[in-house]
Structure formats: C-alpha cells, structure tokens
Amino acid sequence: MTNSIDELDIFFPRPGQSITRKMGVVVGGSLSKGLDIKLESNTHVEDVAVGRYVVIEGEQNRFFGMITDVLLDNINPMIQSIPPDVSDPFLQEIYQGFIVFGKMHVSPMLIIDRLAEKPLPVKTVPIHFSNVRLATEEDVNLVFGPEDETHFYVGEPLDMENVPINLDLQRITERSVGVFGKSGTGKSFLTRILLSGMIHKDVAVCLIFDMHNDYGWEIQTERGHRVKGLKQLFSSKVSIFTLDEASSLRRDVRPDHIVTMSWKDITPEDMEIRQCQDNLRFHQSQ
Ligand SMILES: Nc1ncnc2c1ncn2[C@@H]1O[C@H](COP(=O)(O)OP(=O)(O)OP(=O)(O)O)[C@@H](O)[C@H]1O
Ligand SMILES: [Mg+2]
Numbered sequence: 686m687t688n689s690i691d692e693l694d695i696f697f698p699r700p701g702q703s704i705t706r707k708m709g710v711v712v713g714g715s716l717s718k719g720l721d722i723k724l725e726s727n728t729h730v731e732d733v734a735v736g737r738y739v740v741i742e743g744e745q746n747r748f749f750g751m752i753t754d755v756l757l758d759n760i761n762p763m764i765q766s767i768p769p770d771v772s773d774p775f776l777q778e779i780y781q782g783f784i785v786f787g788k789m790h791v792s793p794m795l796i797i798d799r800l801a802e803k804p805l806p807v808k809t810v811p812i813h814f815s816n817v818r819l820a821t822e823e824d825v826n827l828v829f830g831p832e833d834e835t836h837f838y839v840g841e842p843l844d845m846e847n848v849p850i851n852l853d854l855q856r857i858t859e860r861s862v863g864v865f866g867k868s869g870t871g872k873s874f875l876t877r878i879l880l881s882g883m884i885h886k887d888v889a890v891c892l893i894f895d896m897h898n899d900y901g902w903e904i905q906t907e908r909g910h911r912v913k914g915l916k917q918l919f920s921s922k923v924s925i926f927t928l929d930e931a932s933s934l935r936r937d938v939r940p941d942h943i944v945t946m947s948w949k950d951i952t953p954e955d956m957e958i959r960q961c962q963d964n965l966r967f968h969q970s971q
Contacts, residue, residue: 726782743811
C-alpha cells in the first residue's frame with residue numbers, strides 16, 4: 686500500500702514530519718457506531734487511553750478520530766472459561782497478542798484531504814486493515830491550526846502532552862458550541878479559558894449567566910486553591926451584575942451593578958415557571 690507509513694519513517698522522519706508507531710489495524714466497524722481496531726502485539730493495552738486522538742491511514746483518505754473504548758478480545762472464547770497458566774513468561778508471550786489481544790474502538794471525526802491538507806467532514810470509513818497510529822502535533826495542528834493571532838492555546842488533549850490544541854476563537858463565536866463532560870472533568874475551567882480568550886482577543890461580547898459563581902470574581906478548586914475569575918483578569922472589560930447583593934458581599938465580591946426587579950415586571954406566568962424555586966427573592970421598588 687503506497688500510503689502506509691514505512692518503519693523507516695519512524696526512525697528517520699522526513700523533514701517537518703514526526704511519525705508515531707503503528708498501534709493496530711482496522712478490522713471492522715461502521716461510520717455511525719465507530720471503528721474496531723485490533724492492537725498490534727507490541728502495543729500494550731494499558732498504554733491505550735480513551736480520549737486520545739489517532740490517525741487512520743486509509744487507501745485514499747487519512748482519517749482523524751478519537752479512541753472511545755478499549756477492550757480485550759480473543760480468537761477462542763473457550764479461553765475465557767479455562768484461562769491458561771501464564772506464570773511462564775514464554776507462554777505469556779505466546780498467548781499475548783495472538784490468542785488474546787487488545788482492541789480499541791475509534792470514532793472517526795474528520796477526513797484530512799491529502800492534497801489540500803485540510804480537514805473535511807467524515808462521510809465514509811477506511812478500508813479493512815488500514816494502519817492506525819497516534820496523532821502527532823502536525824496532525825492535530827492540521828485539524829485545529831497552529832497558535833497565532835486567531836488561534837488560542839487552550840491546553841493539551843488527555844494523555845497527549847506536548848500536543849497543543851489551538852482553537853479558532855472567531856469560528857467558535859460564529860457557531861453554537863457546548864462544553865460537555867461528566868461532573869468534575871473540568872467543564873467550568875475550560876469554559877473560563879475559552880471566555881478569557883474571547884475577552885483577551887476581543888472577538889465577541891459575552892453575556893454570562895453564572896448560576897454557580899464559576900466565572901465572576903474568584904473560584905476555589907476542589908483542592909482549595911484560589912483561581913482568578915474573569916473580573917480579576919480583565920477588570921476594565923468585565924462587569925458583574927448581581928440579583929443578590931448580600932450573597933456577593935458574603936463572598937467578598939464587589940458587584941458593578943445590582944439588578945432589582947420591580948413587582949410590575951413580574952407576570953403570573955413567570956411565577957408559574959419559577960414556582961418550584963422557593964428561595965427566589967424579589968425587592969419591592971420604591
Ligand atoms: N485546566 C485545569 N487546570 C487545573 N485544574 C483543573 C483544570 N480543570 C479542572 N481542574 C480541577 O478539576 C476540578 C473540577 O473542574 P471543574 O469545576 O471545571 O469541573 P466541572 O466539569 O465544571 O464540574 P461540575 O460538573 O461539578 O460543574 C477543579 O476544581 C480543579 O481542581
Ligand atoms: Mg462546573
């Protein structure tokens with residue numbers, strides 16, 4: 686196959702190119718459900734982590750994807766009922782990678798156009814036995830872009846140190862964007878970094894409904910460290926509005942504006958929506 690990576694490329698990368706070792710080959714899957722990759726016998730299953738970016742060298746296209754699952758498989762299901770004695774390292778070596786092996790599940794996300802070297806939406810899957818390798822900094826930069834005037838460095842992907850992710854803030858503000866994740870995985874921290882970039886580079890005006898005081902003046906990490914909020918970072922560009930001055934003062938936050946609702950602004954429909962929110966307080970205007 687012409688586009689598979691030569692072993693020599695790993696040891697002697699071509700100028701401007703860093704190549705990673707082949708991790709496995711595509712053995713099945715689909716575009717909607719993701720691809721099944723059988724790991725090479727020299728790829729240790731415990732080194733494969735969910736969330737890492739990989740590149741799949743198809744015959745006509747290069748695919749960019751993310752590892753979504755890691756699993757153990759075998760060629761003979763009997764082995765699950767009668768596990769062999771692998772105290773002998775020689776036997777362990779024979780079993781590992783041949784009779785039992787690791788697999789991973791990869792969600793294809795983009796196709797990298799080989800000629801234009803730009804990312805396109807993924808509409809197909811790579812052929813059987815296409816090579817899979819970890820994405821390099823060059824691959825990630827082709828997708829997100831290098832750090833420059835418009836691209837803002839937001840951090841590194843999980844388990845991929847030295848692979849910076851630089852997001853095009855202008856494009857982010859043109860689209861509907863969400864930050865999703867399990868509780869405690871860093872959603873608020875990442876959102877604060879994105880908002881900092883937008884404010885710093887003046888790409889958009891942000892109206893933030895900060896229900897949990899995640900962005901305004903100061904935030905405490907789970908380990909108790911104090912982290913600066915947007916007001917401390919960009920004092921002249923950020924205004925804090927509060928509905929509850931007492932709560933702000935309790936947290937040593939000096940709000941720029943106190944919002945007071947007049948009784949006449951509140952309709953029965955509003956009360957219907959908020960009826961389950963017992964602790965909502967209104968101030969009567971003079
Ligand atoms: N980029 C980061 N740098 C340093 N620490 C971080 C970073 N991201 C997350 N953390 C740590 O992880 C903790 C949880 O992060 P964060 O509050 O952003 O999670 P969350 O997904 O918003 O959680 P929740 O679902 O509870 O709102 C933080 O208190 C902090 O200790
Ligand atoms: Mg949060």
